[in-house]
Amino acid sequence: xxxxxxxxxxxxxxxxxxxxxxxxxxxLEREVARVIVGQxxxxxxxxxxxxxxxxxxxxxxxxxxxxxxxxxxxxxxxLQYSRIQFTPDLMxxxxxxxxxxxxxxxxxxxxxxxxxxxxxNLVLADEIxxxxxxxxxxxxxxxxxxxxxxxxxxxxxxxxxxxLATQNPIELEGTYPLPEAELDRFxxxxxxxxxTRAELTxxxxxxxxPRSDPPAAVADGANVMELQELAREIPIATHVADYAVRLxxxxxxxxxxxxxxxxxxxRFGASPRAAQTMILASKIHAVLAGRVNVAFDDVRRVxxxxxRHRLILSYEAEAKGTTPDRVVAELLSAVPEQG
Amino acid sequence: xxxxxxxxxxASALHEEAVELLRVLSRFRWRLxxxxxxxxxxxxxxxxxxxxxxxxxxxWAVGVQxxxxxxxxxxxxxxALGLARWPSHAQAALAADRRLALEERLGTxxxxxxxxxxxxxxALQVRxxxxxxxxxxxGWLTLDRHFRREAWLAAGVVVLAAASLLLARLPxxxxxxxxxxGEAAADAAPSVDLTQRELPPGAEDIPLASxxxxxxxxxxxxxxxxxxxxxxxxxxLDNLSQALGSVSAGQPAANAIQQGDFGSxxxxxxxLGDEADxxxxxxxxxxxxxxxxxxxxxxxxxxQLADKERQAAQSLSRxxxxxxxxxxxxxxxxxxxxxxxxxxxxxxxxxxxQLQQQSAAQGxxxxxxxxxxxxxxxxGTGSQAAQQQGPxxxxxxxxxxxxxxxxxxxxxxxxxxxxxxxxxxxxxxxVQVPTKLNGGPGVRPPDGTEDQxxxxxxxxxxxxxxxxxxxxxxxxxxxxxxxxxxxxxVVRGYFR
Numbered sequence: 001x002x003x004x005x006x007x008x009x010x011x012x013x014x015x016x017x018x019x020x021x022x023x024x025x026x027x028l029e030r031e032v033a034r035v036i037v038g039q040x041x042x043x044x045x046x047x048x049x050x051x052x053x054x055x056x057x058x059x060x061x062x063x064x065x066x067x068x069x070x071x072x073x074x075x076x077x078x079l080q081y082s083r084i085q086f087t088p089d090l091m092x093x094x095x096x097x098x099x100x101x102x103x104x105x106x107x108x109x110x111x112x113x114x115x116x117x118x119x120x121n122l123v124l125a126d127e128i129x130x131x132x133x134x135x136x137x138x139x140x141x142x143x144x145x146x147x148x149x150x151x152x153x154x155x156x157x158x159x160x161x162x163x164l165a166t167q168n169p170i171e172l173e174g175t176y177p178l179p180e181a182e183l184d185r186f187x188x189x190x191x192x193x194x195x196t197r198a199e200l201t202x203x204x205x206x207x208x209x210p211r212s213d214p215p216a217a218v219a220d221g222a223n224v225m226e227l228q229e230l231a232r233e234i235p236i237a238t239h240v241a242d243y244a245v246r247l248x249x250x251x252x253x254x255x256x257x258x259x260x261x262x263x264x265x266x267r268f269g270a271s272p273r274a275a276q277t278m279i280l281a282s283k284i285h286a287v288l289a290g291r292v293n294v295a296f297d298d299v300r301r302v303x304x305x306x307x308r309h310r311l312i313l314s315y316e317a318e319a320k321g322t323t324p325d326r327v328v329a330e331l332l333s334a335v336p337e338q339g
Numbered sequence: 340x341x342x343x344x345x346x347x348x349x350a351s352a353l354h355e356e357a358v359e360l361l362r363v364l365s366r367f368r369w370r371l372x373x374x375x376x377x378x379x380x381x382x383x384x385x386x387x388x389x390x391x392x393x394x395x396x397x398x399w400a401v402g403v404q405x406x407x408x409x410x411x412x413x414x415x416x417x418x419a420l421g422l423a424r425w426p427s428h429a430q431a432a433l434a435a436d437r438r439l440a441l442e443e444r445l446g447t448x449x450x451x452x453x454x455x456x457x458x459x460x461x462a463l464q465v466r467x468x469x470x471x472x473x474x475x476x477x478g479w480l481t482l483d484r485h486f487r488r489e490a491w492l493a494a495g496v497v498v499l500a501a502a503s504l505l506l507a508r509l510p511x512x513x514x515x516x517x518x519x520x521g522e523a524a525a526d527a528a529p530s531v532d533l534t535q536r537e538l539p540p541g542a543e544d545i546p547l548a549s550x551x552x553x554x555x556x557x558x559x560x561x562x563x564x565x566x567x568x569x570x571x572x573x574x575x576l577d578n579l580s581q582a583l584g585s586v587s588a589g590q591p592a593a594n595a596i597q598q599g600d601f602g603s604x605x606x607x608x609x610x611l612g613d614e615a616d617x618x619x620x621x622x623x624x625x626x627x628x629x630x631x632x633x634x635x636x637x638x639x640x641x642x643q644l645a646d647k648e649r650q651a652a653q654s655l656s657r658x659x660x661x662x663x664x665x666x667x668x669x670x671x672x673x674x675x676x677x678x679x680x681x682x683x684x685x686x687x688x689x690x691x692x693q694l695q696q697q698s699a700a701q702g703x704x705x706x707x708x709x710x711x712x713x714x715x716x717x718x719g720t721g722s723q724a725a726q727q728q729g730p731x732x733x734x735x736x737x738x739x740x741x742x743x744x745x746x747x748x749x750x751x752x753x754x755x756x757x758x759x760x761x762x763x764x765x766x767x768x769x770v771q772v773p774t775k776l777n778g779g780p781g782v783r784p785p786d787g788t789e790d791q792x793x794x795x796x797x798x799x800x801x802x803x804x805x806x807x808x809x810x811x812x813x814x815x816x817x818x819x820x821x822x823x824x825x826x827x828x829v830v831r832g833y834f835r
Contacts, residue, residue, distance in 0.1 A: 011463050011466065014459055014463045018463070235447055235460055238450060239446060240446075240447070291442060293468070338433070
């Protein structure tokens with residue numbers, strides 16, 4: 001076989017992989033759209049995060065379909081799904097599991113690990129900000145390491161592992177803001193907005209009429225893992241990656257590269273995870289946009305969900321009503337593409 | 340060539356795609372390089388044009404021959420810089436991505452082609468980039484707004500530079516100094532039309548120190564120009580005075596200007612402005628037209644005064660009372676400024692006399708001697724202008740023996756020392772004395788102020804030519820004694 005034919009075969013295989021990734025995402029979005037009306041950007045964001053292997057924090061008012069969205073995705077991807085309703089009295093062991101002293105068949109007693117609901121592919125942490133920080137922190141290791149440690153024994157979580165958490169932005173009574181370390185572990189923070197009039201009409205029609213068929217499974221865990229590996233190989237030019245890096249640096253008020261808006265409004269800038277998130281998400285966004293390379297536009301489009309929960313605003317900015325979304329928009333305006 | 344370039348790339352599965360990529364990029368490189376060179380050339384042309392203009396102006400002013408080669412240096416340097424900064428493949432790729440909206444395809448492809456080992460999607464990406472770049476239509480040059488602006492600027496500068504070359508055909512400006520031969524003064528002196536000048540009040544009584552013999556060796560080079568300037572300023576004020584005198588309401592201001600009392604003239608003009616609403620439309624039109632004529636006549640002599648006159652004329656023709664008042668007040672202010680800038684009548688008369696002496700000494704010495712008219716050194720003339728007319732000036736004098744009337748004559752000044760002719764030396768010569776033109780004996784003013792001339796505005800309001808004409812025709816009022824006061828006793832002595 002000549003070198004040319006090998007090269008041609010490699011190109012064809014790569015093109016098929018790209019096409020498979022694209023088709024999977026389209027199918028997933030199509031199945032989700034059969035249940036969820038509207039919210040295309042939220043669905044696209046969740047899809048990108050899943051293919052990137054990241055966790056998603058969904059923020060929105062009650063009744064907007066956050067839980068339904070997560071459940072639909074779990075079904076469409078044929079993943080093991082568990083739901084944890086976070087409450088103030090929820091304990092870490094209620095999430096992670098615990099060692100129970102059980103009687104053995106030989107009449108003796110031994111500790112046996114009883115896994116908690118976190119041992120699933122897709123975990124819905126509903127109203128995550130209602131649990132105490134201690135319980136919230138129980139997710140830290142699981143989200144970063146895909147494993148939990150009980151006592152001295154580590155227990156790996158099933159892969160792929162996703163945490164999709166929801167929180168209500170308006171209820172402050174009896175809630176505990178998520179610690180920054182946990183916020184940083186969320187790949188995206190997506191705001192679930194209120195549906196438009198047409199969307200609301202469609203929701204009413206769809207939920208009060210005859211029940212429709214449940215979403216079909218378009219992929220499984222293995223496929224998702226394969227797509228995750230594939231997405232990481234999408235090439236990105238150095239100057240494009242540098243743009244994402246400069247965006248993160250510009251969010252740090254103490255650095256010389258800081259943008260003016262960061263100096264005025266930001267107390268702590270985005271972490272390096274933000275740059276990783278933007279580049280990885282940009283790669284998937286590029287593929288979904290029909291390209292095999294990352295463009296500046298991909299970085300810009302994923303910057304908002306990747307950065308908004310990683311910026312800690314100053315007291316003055318919060319008092320003035322400045323939002324992280326506005327700061328991110330100003331960062332995008334301030335940082336030129338060509339450094 | 341592209342294959343050779345591609346051979347420098349790492350041997351990989353990308354070899355085939357890299358060749359195609361370089362072929363595409365070479366096209367963009369040439370385009371970008373040409374654009375960059377052109378842009379540098381435009382800037383160089385601007386710099387060269389400005390340099391050429393500067394060189395031309397300096398050469399013309401200094402009067403040396405142009406040295407054009409410095410003007411070519413900026414253009415050559417810019418072109419050299421543009422060629423030296425010929426874009427690389429990576430730069431061409433980035434520029435093409437940006438201009439052709441290729442979404443960083445080419446930039447990524449160039450990077451992937453250089454990278455070793457290649458990734459899973461590298462070949463696919465490079466092929467995609469090449470295909471997209473080939474399918475993108477695009478003009479050969481990107482003439483954005485900035486580029487077009489520079490091009491227009493360069494064209495304008497080049498035109499100006501070409502026009503500056505014509506400077507070499509113009510005569511070089513003359514330096515303000517003259518050589519010792521006094522050619523400048525001699526050339527300038529005839530251009531002064533003294534007969535058209537009006538002497539300021541009191542000028543006729545000025546002792547003409549300049550009547551002293553002037554050595555011809557060296558002439559004051561700036562005197563002619565200065566006299567001309569002084570006369571121009573006075574002419575401008577005279578024109579304004581005549582314009583104001585065209586209406587009765589402006590007569591006080593006209594008189595004040597004629598008398599040299601510019602503070603009063605300002606006040607009178609302000610009063611005229613305050614009472615502008617009292618003027619009839621016909622008077623306004625008449626005054627406006629007169630001011631317009633004065634402005635046209637004075638435009639060269641005193642531009643600021645002419646502007647104010649024009650504004651006043653325009654306001655009188657169509658503006659409101661407030662604007663008329665404002666314009667006339669502005670005119671009054673300008674009159675005061677122009678008046679304060681103009682030289683005194685004494686100085687003007689002195690300068691004129693001096694200039695006249697110089698011209699006479701240089702150009703008319705032989706002619707004066709031949710005529711034997713004894714003009715040189717005489718101070719008994721009614722005016723210097725009359726003196727300039729030579730013997731003819733004496734022809735206008737009336738009957739001798741009459742004192743107090745105006746006239747032109749010759750005489751001697753006993754105060755003069757040296758070789759000036761004495762009073763007795765004039766015996767046997769034709770002496771013309773002031774006459775009482777209206778007939779009858781002259782009457783000495785009862786208050787004994789016959790030596791004080793210029794008190795009557797009517798005298799000051801007439802220019803020299805009019806006075807001379809009046810003397811010749813005997814139409815001078817008896818109170819207008821034009822014989823200088825300190826000289827009159829000489830004249831009187833002939834009749835005692």
